[in-house]
Amino acid sequence: MKKLKIAVLAGDGIGPEVILQAKKALGAIALVFGHEFTFEDALIGAVAIERTGKPLPDQTLNLCKNTDSILFGAIGDPIYDNDPESKIRPEQGLLKLRKELGLYANIRPIKAYPKLMDASPIKKEILQGTDFVIYRELNGGMYFGEKHLNEEGTYASDLCEYSEEEISKITHLAFTAAQKRRKKVTLVDKANVLETSRLWRKVVQKIAKEYPEVTLEFLYVDNAAMQLILNPRQFDVLLTDNLFGDILSDEASVIAGSKGLMASASIGEKYSLFEPIHGSYNEVKDKNCANPIASILSAGMLLEHFGLIKEAVTVFQAVEKAIINHIVTIDLKVDSKFGTNEVGDYIANYI
């Protein structure tokens, strides 16, 4: 019997509705396997700005530091997007949380579901057998380097920085993952132009020697953006920095057929956070049509992280069952009659 206290940060847009389904799935797991999961809600993002003036209220941060793990919904609101002058933005909440909790590795599995290949814009022959995982560094790079805007508002800069230590931490995780998989790491960078990329190459090459059974390959990010579509099967573990990881993992989501299927884990030394990679998607908010699978799979990754492997597999199987039986939202099947709630209920019941 495992006790877990989980902070629930539903956030903006479709966040709350999909996270509700993840909680249902975890509730069902607790019931079946006799665990005790307690949930505590807290504010983040645009909702938090509205109510408290801050995208990450202190109360939320404190809660996160005093729970076993975090379930995260989504963040962002178009009101802020189209106002480049606005000083406070929802995304700052998520970025601050990642930094404060030291969540340095963002792990995003990419899999082509046989039943869903028709939903993907990419041809079946290309997709078949694709199964890799992206290790994106999450605490450094351009996201957190010094930003500058001159007084006249005519010059801006962002600093991209990396230290050997930052690179080492995620690299070890990536190689350890590769050992248990198909034993290949592909480092994606822009070493022909960037100094930080050359540091990545140097550090990763050095660490690779400690994992002699794992093959290390290099790809420039421009080429990688192409290879993801041309030949996604070539990847096993794709290791990259914060910004490139952001771009490539969104791109890779087309492989699965929908971003609504893409889960992620953000891992640090002490804390962990689980989050669907789709954003807040405000256009479909409260319409009962958001795909809850990414959020449910993220809950499955949470179970995996705490060593509850059987439980995680049960969640993954329930999701596959829903997909096989076409109990999916309209992003996966244009004429589907099932909404967010129905898919969530089906998966929880199956568990």
Add this chain to the structure above:
Amino acid sequence: MKKLKIAVLAGDGIGPEVILQAKKALGAIALVFGHEFTFEDALIGAVAIERTGKPLPDQTLNLCKNTDSILFGAIGDPIYDNDPESKIRPEQGLLKLRKELGLYANIRPIKAYPKLMDASPIKKEILQGTDFVIYRELNGGMYFGEKHLNEEGTYASDLCEYSEEEISKITHLAFTAAQKRRKKVTLVDKANVLETSRLWRKVVQKIAKEYPEVTLEFLYVDNAAMQLILNPRQFDVLLTDNLFGDILSDEASVIAGSKGLMASASIGEKYSLFEPIHGSYNEVKDKNCANPIASILSAGMLLEHFGLIKEAVTVFQAVEKAIINHIVTIDLKVDSKFGTNEVGDYIANYI
């Protein structure tokens, strides 16, 4: 009758063999239309390092400044790629050339050729009708900001900088292009995280008011990487910074079916350079199987740039003819018997 003096920078890998075909095509155009094109070769890239110790010898730069335009082949050699310690790299030659000549706009047209849709990893329904052009800023951003590596080699940084002026120049070009096309500009940035992106948004929004008939849309770069594959038809003119443009234009090349089809123009106030976007591709060097079409289309863009519209159209039509008649290299047709030379000859003869 037009006289043009053209510097030919063949560079590395397959550069020399594809550029030979572009010269053939231009030679045929000169003959048919009664122009006088003279070519002068110069060194750049790995070949230049080998012979002179510098990736961009002064002689080459001087020649470029004293010709009407530049035909560029390719640059890069794996010897340098896998050595992060090497201080001199072929790519520096191209970057320095872009900077010294003030080539601030890189223009990359993306088109789905009906005859070639089977060669693309993307489904036909998605590709059909795709026709857009990427305007990539080419003189600023992370490519040219200050780079730093500490003495111990444990910390590195790259600065991404943009000024209002840099953004304005390419933005005007992009909007002018959109006026003559489907009247839509999509600005791709990461304004929810980067200060430079927020400056881009502000400047572009301001300039957009001068082009009231053109619609301006915004996309985050992660989302754009996805949309390029999900729904490429939505784009008309895609405007973005140096690094994002590098990544997205390589990704977009899968739409055309092969990178071997993708031409580009780099434009400045005084100078212009025309270049296939494929790299040096050393693996197939001197095997007579590199696709010369990107290089030939780049020559077509050169003609267009100098107002030789009929001539440019003739080149584009000759290329389409080759494609329709399957006179193409193996990247486009697996069992093709035609090599670089045969395709080049066919196109020149057709002209």
